[in-house]
């Protein structure tokens with residue numbers, strides 16, 4: 001049996017009528033730019049994220065870029081982040097005019113290490129970008145405490161963590177709630193995916209929300225009056241309509257991912273070769289990815305490919321070792337936990353519509369490799 005890494009067609013079959021109706025309403029109205037769907041999506045995602053404001057934009061990359069631009073960075077200004085993430089996390093720091101400073105991860109959760117963040121702060125540090133990787137939140141209580149002591153803003157890259165929560169002092173705090181901003185991606189493969197590119201920023205800060213709204217519209221608060229230079233990063237009404245139609249299903253989809261993860265954990269825990277993902281007990285993990293660590297990873301990958309079992313390596317080359325950042329002077333050995341992860345991680349199918357039979361095939365194919 002072939003098992004894909006992700007089956008968007010299976011999801012589409014379950015929601016087709018609702019989404020097509022929502023899309024057709026936009027088409028019948030011929031109102032494609034900044035329609036009521038965009039404002040409604042902003043309000044609903046802000047509510048989900050316990051935030052005062054939602055600012056929709058064209059992609060998860062722009063959701064990072066716009067608040068980084070609002071920091072008014074110069075090239076010597078440093079922004080501390082993780083190297084074990086998708087490229088956009090650091091590419092946007094560069095494109096906003098600053099310099100990324102990469103620090104190591106906690107090997108248990110793959111999220112940025114608060115101690116490493118603190119050790120990297122210099123007089124040139126202007127901010128911290130935290131990524132809630134694979135669907136579980138970083139140690140925000142520690143990071144916001146460090147940032148507070150040094151007067152630094154925290155950007156939460158929540159592209160992979162919509163709906164994830166962390167219990168802090170007995171209270172559930174949402175992904176994106178605690179930083180200067182939280183940034184979301186609705187890339188089609190995300191837990192909540194559009195039918196194209198889409199992103200959104202959440203924030204508690206009224207003045208910053210205003211500025212971000214301007215920056216996504218060429219820096220103008222009124223038509224033909226530009227206080228600063230921004231860009232065009234509007235979200236299409238069509239994408240907002242798709243996302244609004246899908247949003248009521250998100251909690252159920254995240255729960256299905258959690259059930260699939262629990263089933264994998266049951267099959268893999270105690271296995272001498274396979275290290276299943278570990279969830280920080282403070283976290284409600286939404287399993288954007290289910291990522292194991294294994295020896296002979298590349299051989300296992302070839303075995304899965306031969307058997308038709310979908311899989312992926314997130315991420316095969318950490319950002320501190322990317323050619324475009326060679327001038328920053330990192331080498332193999334600079335970030336040991338990051339490099340150990342990139343050499344041994346493998347993500348398996350975890351999507352909500354995965355059937356028991358498909359999951360049994362994945363489990364059997366992985367374990368038989370080590371038998």
Ligand SMILES: Cc1ncc(COP(=O)(O)O)c(C=O)c1O
Pocket residue numbers: 059060061062085086088089131157159160184185186187197198199
């Ligand atoms: C951690 C992370 N940050 C940023 C992004 C960028 O989002 P987008 O692809 O919507 O631009 C992604 C997703 O692709 C991501 O996984």
